Amino acid sequence: MDFFNTHLLSLILFLPTIAALIMLFLPGGETKLMRWFAFGASLIPFVLTLVLWNNFDLNATGFQFEEKYTWYEAINASFHLGVDGISLTMVLLTTFLTPLAILASFSVTDRVKPYMMLFLFLETGMLGVFMALDLLIFFVFWEIGLVPMYFLINQWGSANRDYASLKFMIYTMGGSLGLLLAVQMLGVLFGTYDLVTLYQQWNSLSADTALMGMTVGTVKTIAFWAFAIAFAVKVPLWPFHTWLPDAHTEAPTAGSMILAGVLLKLGAYGFIRLVLPLYPVEAKIFAGWLAVLAVGAIVFGAFGSLGQTDFKRLVAYSSVNHMGFVVLGIAAAGLAAGTADAHIAMNGAVLQMFNHGLSAAGMFFLVGVIYERTHTRDLNQFGGLFPLVPVYGGILIFTSMASLGLPGLNGFVSEFLVVRGAYPVLKIYTAISMLGLLFTGAYILKGIMKVLHGPLNEHWAHGEHKLTEINTREILVMVPLMALILVIGVWPSWILEVINKAVVALF
């Protein structure tokens, strides 16, 4: 029991990998076994996360459940894990979405074993980023997460998957080059990669120290942008966003769920865990620039989404739009650090990450449900499906409304907090972002209209094309998502308190 308590994080982190390795020795032909094994295995980290959530001490400051092992002694990198309220929320999101994504993948029939294994590896990769308290470990997991996703898109994706997977991989890796250099620089300067130590030492450098022939300010500015660009690509911020519609559209359904649900959060999490604490001064100086990119994402994401005729691309662009609010909140928090505005904006940003994870995963899944049946994502082929699939229609409207930010559902709470936090410090930006919010409505309604509404669609109503209603397994994927969407919309404080405590302590 003691082992269990002291190793909770590494258990959650590595159980998926262990399960994947066990799968290696299971008979690959037994697809049913593969599915249920993977599903069962992904449930364990989720249950452990609930234990973690339950044992998490709200009033303690700093990181909890810390574990530290020697890892790369020569350069003083240690395997240091720990969570605070922000990362705990993200861990919950990851372990919550992965079983659902696996359940959503039960309809995959092609090479089930490697498919499921990749998902489990992916889970470890993502969790590692959220738990890491060592820069090098952070970077390692950051890159590890790319590999399974690359193969998922490349091997199980749709028509244009080669282009999309390559673009996804190269873009993210290219973006991370600067990050790697900056991480190395920090390691060399301080002889450690430990985040907790770095927070302190890096910020206590006096301004007139010379580093590598430059002033501290210059070095920090360069390093700030090296970090920021890596994360901006991942979030993605405008104008680094064009990999996203391609990758999302070509990925298999569950891949898109995780991609939108968790992988995008890695970028935003990077801003929160690394950029703001390591570069508070630069974050303040460049908050306006970040806000420009964020507002660009909000506005152009909304317009981009409205301009699509492919259902999945429409949803993909909506991620750009929603993640823009996360970064707007982060920019505001950077600008107003230490004030109530910053806390509110950051609360909103973190909650928005969680909320977007739920609604985007749900939306992608629902697109997948209809794609599986019709083999098309072209919105012009749909329309008038509501009478054929009333249950699906109801679920789609519900999830769309969450995505639209309807009050009473989760998205509203976080968007409201971001707007409230950002307004006093970034007035014009927030005002412009309202344009994006307006057009969020436009693309969501367009999606519903083009799929469900209109005269009964005869093509899908009869014969071989007859559209079948969403099945029980698919409903079971959606129910937990919808329940959580509603619960957070009505009673957000259970999760927001966890976030809030960490935010107040950090910013």
Next chain:
Amino acid sequence: MTTESLIWLIPLPPVLAFFLIVLFTNKNKALSHSVAVGAAFLSWLGAMIVFVRALGVEHLGEHPFESSINWLPTGETWLKIGVLVDPLTAAVLFFVAWTVLMIFIYSIGYHNYGQPAGDHDHKGLPPHGATVEEHGHKRVVPSIEPMYSRFFAFIGLFAFGMFTLVVSDNLLTLFVGWEIMGLCSYLLIGFWYGKPSARNAAIKAFMTTRIGDVFMLIGIAFLYSVTGTLSFREIFSEEILHTLASVPTGVFGLSAAGLIAVLLFIGTVGKSAQWPLHVWLPDAMEGPTPVSAMIHAATMVSAGVYAVIRMFPLLTAGWHEGAALTPAMSFVAFIGAFTALFAATIAVAQNDIKRVLAYSTISQLGFMIAALGIGAYIAAVFHLITHAFFKALLFLGSGSVIHGMEHGVLHTGNHNVDPQDMFNMGGLRKKMPITFWTFLIGGFALSGFPLVTAGFWSKDEILADAFVNGHMVVFATLAIAAFMTAFYTMRQITLTFLGQARTKEAEHAQETPFTMTVPLMILSVFAIGYGWVGIPEHFPLIGGLVPNWFHEFVGGTLAEHPPVLEFNIVPLLTSLVVALGGLGLGWYVYRNVNSPAEDKLQINVLKNKWYFDEIYEVVFIKPALWFSEVFVSQWMDKGFIDGILHVFGPATGGVGSAIRNYFDIPFINRFLGDGTADATWWVGKNLRPIQTGRIQQYLVLSLIVLFLVGGLLYYFLLA
């Protein structure tokens, strides 16, 4: 149960009904409507108990029922949400509960409960009638709505939104209810989603109101960030209002209070369909008629006005009775008065029975908004409530008329006859007496028929306030609008009910079932009686006979009780002249008109609503679609950004092949690699001749090398 906990419970039954119907009872129509009506009844009961208890509290305005809880942690503090019943809420709760309950009951009959399923009815389309055989011959009867249960679920959610909004003690939950109603209006206007017109109207309603909503959201964020609270009673403390009123913002000369009020007001412009965001409301007629009543009277548009009334202290911060209007107030007054007149001009030329009412709603809301703009708080609340009663009555009445006409259409089987076109009606008073008399009451109330109707008292108070306080432009505009209101209302009554039936269908129209007529009768009681609770004290002859309860009660909401208006004969005479004149003229002009061709007022610009839809299409919608479909999606993302990215592929490839072709191959491969080999081979080849195998030659060579090395060593090391 304490009043406070009861207030918390008021909004809940309808939302529970929504979930119950959606999840469990949707297959069973009777159970579904029972759940919904039962829920509306519970809310009604709760509202009535609260109302009665509120009446019993002295100085309710200073000691309202309130209770709140922590909802959102915001750094070190919490954002609280809660409920509040002060006199304003109590009065609004009263009419909302009544109208909602009536509409719920009415919907049972409207959707043909108890009738057979239609022959060819589809989900998403209005029912088309069912053929039944009676005594050996077939006839067509109305058929039940195929999505009957769904309708009750949606209006349940709608009612929840409104109740939430009304009992809220803060702007955030008010906004929550506000937006939930936005969703419900979308779902219900597009209820028959199979009709493209309904589908488009639903989107138009949601998007147009959302324009207002995003401004409102900014306003809320602004207010919250400067005051640190969203709770009404905290915001309206003298200290905060004073600060807000004295901080300039540099935007159009508005103070912080003014700017916030204007931002919030733009939300109302959307929700209450004021010019220039009025375009959605007439199209909202695409929904089933109970929905129109819901939107136009009980909930949505009333909510918009209610929000401005709630924010009245903020809107008027820095202003006192009799002083010049603040810029924010002038803006509000302008929008209201302009809308009142503007919408009335359009209503005159409409032939659809529901569209006339739709424009009359916009116009009447303009009256309320204008009243608030000039600071006539009580008059605005009064008109809001009387209007809710008589407009609910009129809409339900028009639904009853349409229902009766549809009966006729089913009888004759001629589906080309539009049952909503007033020119197809005529003479319905004999066929549908209850509908006629109740509609007449509603119409007269709308026109402000003197003394007996509620509409007279409330409208008169607005005019009187404008006149006495010297807002002559507002007064004149509203007076003209009131005249036109009476005129088009009488036009409507004349064309619909008076004269002779103009079509076979109208001849075969039938009175509707009791589930529809009973709500009409109950509402007509309020359309008349509610006026009597607010008769001004100084009114000639009858003033003071009944106490002016409304002024006393609702006035107590404000920190400073508004003074009683002194009596002036001019506005009273104006009211009498415009109401009676409009009604008389309307009857006189239309008593013999039988077709649109004979109607002199079918002017194109009015019929086409001053072309606002067309203008918006060209100026906003088309460019927005072009911007998203072409500019952002094609040019920016695919063309420019991806274009740059796609340069990287060939560019790195180019660098790679350049390195290969100009460095690797010539230099490394040819020069270094092959070159070394060649050189070694060449050297070897050329050295071959000295490998002769003769010892003497080797020795001579060794000797030469020895001397050379020795010489070099000597030269470099020793010398």
